[in-house]
Amino acid sequence: MRELSAAIDHLAVEDPSEVPRLxxxxxxxxxxxxxxxxxxxxxxxxxxxxxxx
Incomplete structure (x- = not known):
C-alpha cells in the first residue's frame, strides 16, 4: 500500500499543464x-x- 500511496503522491506534485499533450x-x-x-x-x-x- 505504501507503493500505491507514493505513486499517487508523485502524481499529485506533477503539474499536468507542463506535461506534453501526448x-x-x-x-x-x-x-x-x-x-x-x-x-x-x-x-x-x-x-x-x-x-x-
Missing part, C-alpha cells in the same frame, strides 16, 4: 486502466466474508 494522453489512459484495476480489487476485498459458523 504524454498526458498516455498517462490518462494508464490512470483509467489502473483505477479500474484498483476498483476491481476493492470490490473483491469488499466481498470477502468472515468465517462460516
Amino acid at each position: 504524454q498526458l494522453t498516455e498517462q490518462l489512459i494508464e490512470l483509467h486502466w489502473q483505477m479500474a484495476r484498483l476498483q476491481a480489487e476493492i470490490a473483491r476485498r469488499t466481498s470477502v466474508r468472515g468465517p462460516s459458523r
